[in-house]
Amino acid sequence: MKCIVTGGAGFVGTNLVKRLLKDGHEVVSLDNYSTGKKENEQEGCRYFDVDLSKVSNYDEFINSVDVIFHIGALARIQPSLTDPSPHVQNNFISTLNVLEYARVKNIPVVYAGSSSFHHGLYESPYAWSKWSGEELCKLYSNVYDLKTAICRFYNVYGPYQLEDGDYSTILGIFERQHRNGEPLTITADGQQRRDFTHVEDIVDGLVRCSQHNFKAQFFELGSGVNYSINEVADMFGKDYPKEYIPARKGEYDRTLCDYSVAELKLGWLPKHDLRDYIKNAIK
Numbered sequence: 309m310k311c312i313v314t315g316g317a318g319f320v321g322t323n324l325v326k327r328l329l330k331d332g333h334e335v336v337s338l339d340n341y342s343t344g345k346k347e348n349e350q351e352g353c354r355y356f357d358v359d360l361s362k363v364s365n366y367d368e369f370i371n372s373v374d375v376i377f378h379i380g381a382l383a384r385i386q387p388s389l390t391d392p393s394p395h396v397q398n399n400f401i402s403t404l405n406v407l408e409y410a411r412v413k414n415i416p417v418v419y420a421g422s423s424s425f426h427h428g429l430y431e432s433p434y435a436w437s438k439w440s441g442e443e444l445c446k447l448y449s450n451v452y453d454l455k456t457a458i459c460r461f462y463n464v465y466g467p468y469q470l471e472d473g474d475y476s477t478i479l480g481i482f483e484r485q486h487r488n489g490e491p492l493t494i495t496a497d498g499q500q501r502r503d504f505t506h507v508e509d510i511v512d513g514l515v516r517c518s519q520h521n522f523k524a525q526f527f528e529l530g531s532g533v534n535y536s537i538n539e540v541a542d543m544f545g546k547d548y549p550k551e552y553i554p555a556r557k558g559e560y561d562r563t564l565c566d567y568s569v570a571e572l573k574l575g576w577l578p579k580h581d582l583r584d585y586i587k588n589a590i591k
Contacts (some may be wrong), residue, residue, distance in 0.1 A: 315380025530565020
């Protein structure tokens, strides 16, 4: 199978590229490296530095594509509140360009959505931009009969996660702080609860989607278990130092995935346990 992975040098994209290569597929990554890293590049994959918001023809990179995994996005709420334009460009315009290429070539698309859908579409430019991408997938499936699958991610963690900067993950930050002997920084009172999902489980769901001919089919990919941030911090050691910092705008109280549709239609189940992951990470 010939695959395009957008955002293939990023966190989820790198793990997906590794899985596809392991399964014997030909893979091309299109990434603008806004959050992706050159050091994430995998042997056997061809990488191109491309701004997908400005390019809508990918013939120069690969011929006769079998599936597009559209993973590339700016994936955090808080940065979108201070600078919305890049999120609209990267998450909405890029998705339109990807779908238009897929329409012309009749290529199935697996789209990386977001669980932020459940917490107010107009609470942040990020949430709106990812939801708008979902709506574009529905439009192209309904009007042009394009095969699309939409996977909503919850709090993803695992190899290649970002540990620094605006787009770092909670687990990435905690791992870096623990490794450096620094206090774990917890926003607000730490009672907000999150569904943490291992990136390998996310990737398995994406790959399973590519094996079916869905049209605007939605899947929620999460662990089905949530923990408070305080509980996660305690997994690094109940007596390990913690520092509470002010709440951030855009934070919501609770996420929890219902993955029953993914289980029914894909045979997908989460396999990784957060507690086991943290135990291994802090050894």
